[in-house]
Amino acid sequence: MSYYTGALVGVPTANKDKYREHAKAAWPLFRSYGALRMVETWGSDVPTGKVTDFYQAVAAQDDETVVFSWMEWPDKATAVASWQKMENDPAMKDLPEMPFDGSRMIFGGFSPLFAAGDTPDTGYYQGFLLAVPEANKSQYEAMIEPIWQMFHSGGASSITEVWGTDIPKGQRTDFFRATKAEDGEVPVIGWTTWPDRETYLNAIKMMNEDKDNPDIPEMPFDGMRMMWGGFEPLLDYRAET
Numbered sequence: 060m061s062y063y064t065g066a067l068v069g070v071p072t073a074n075k076d077k078y079r080e081h082a083k084a085a086w087p088l089f090r091s092y093g094a095l096r097m098v099e100t101w102g103s104d105v106p107t108g109k110v111t112d113f114y115q116a117v118a119a120q121d122d123e124t125v126v127f128s129w130m131e132w133p134d135k136a137t138a139v140a141s142w143q144k145m146e147n148d149p150a151m152k153d154l155p156e157m158p159f160d161g162s163r164m165i166f167g168g169f170s171p172l173f174a175a176g177d178t179p180d181t182g183y184y185q186g187f188l189l190a191v192p193e194a195n196k197s198q199y200e201a202m203i204e205p206i207w208q209m210f211h212s213g214g215a216s217s218i219t220e221v222w223g224t225d226i227p228k229g230q231r232t233d234f235f236r237a238t239k240a241e242d243g244e245v246p247v248i249g250w251t252t253w254p255d256r257e258t259y260l261n262a263i264k265m266m267n268e269d270k271d272n273p274d275i276p277e278m279p280f281d282g283m284r285m286m287w288g289g290f291e292p293l294l295d296y297r298a299e300t
Contacts, residue, residue: 061095062135063221065248066128066166067188067237069119070159075101077158078126079293084154086296089130092141096131097296100184100250104260104289112286116188116237117163126159127186127290129169129248135224138168165232168225169248173203176217181295182255185215185263187287188248190238195279196222199247202276210251213262220249239284259289 070078082099089097102125105113113125132138145151191199207218223246226234234246253259 060134061171062132062138063169063171064130064132064138064166065169065221066126066164067113067117068126068128068159068161068164069114069117069123070126071120071122072124073122074158075124075293077155081155081158082128082294086294088145088148088150088154089141090296090298092144093137094130094132094141095298097128097294098130099126099128099293099295100186100290101126101293102288103256103291106288108286110283111237111239113186113188113288116232116234116286117165118232119163123159125288126293127184127250127288129221129250135168135170139225162230163232165229165234165237167223167227167234167246169221170224171219172200172222172247172249173207173220174218175204175207176211176215176252181216181252181292183253183259184290184292185251185253185259185287186248186290187250187285188234188238188246189280189282189285190235190240190244191247191280192241193243193245196245198276198279202279205276209266210262213265214253214258215262216252216254218249218251220247222247238286244280256289256291263289 086097105125119125203220226246238246
């Protein structure tokens with residue numbers, strides 16, 4: 060079964076090119092460890108929230124942009140082994156210096172929950188992060204299909220949702236604190252792909268104007284603590300590249 064590692068980090072906006080080069084240099088190593096895909100996206104339409112948002116999640120500074128990224132692995136065992144290999148790989152020392160504050164990066168391991176659609180030429184991403192009571196996992200999964208249909212009718216190409224299974228707690232930031240997770244709640248991340256930014260923005264406008272859509276089930280989580288935003292593609296590498 061596929062497995063994902065997801066991450067969020069605040070990157071100085073002036074370091075965008077340096078971040079891209081750092082990720083480019085890291086991909087051959089991850090690929091050699093067994094990674095199937097690495098996607099890096101750069102925040103461009105990320106709103107601030109009343110309770111949570113992507114900026115708070117990584118304690119972003121005023122001059123920083125939020126980067127939302129994930130890596131796909133063939134299975135959990137390969138992903139876990141990769142981090143162990145990384146610690147002992149001398150090639151890690153040859154990577155460019157991280158152009159961001161790594162102590163505020165949040166990351167974790169996620170298992171597939173729902174996926175639909177196709178991603179031939181992704182022009183834009185919508186990323187989201189929330190905390191779901193573990194007891195409500197089946198209700199949450201059932202809710203995704205009608206939401207996907209709504210997104211798809213608005214022009215979305217695909218949707219992927221993954222369920223937190225190995226989420227470490229950090230000293231400064233982590234997925235639990237980002238979502239203000241309560242006891243028994245699990246961090247969930249997801250992303251929808253869109254052909255372009257304009258299609259995404261038009262769809263979000265339409266959805267905001269139709270908040271009382273009767274086809275959407277009641278949310279089995281605290282929607283006030285959910286965060287979302289629009290991200291432009293920065294890198295998308297697959298095992299054959």
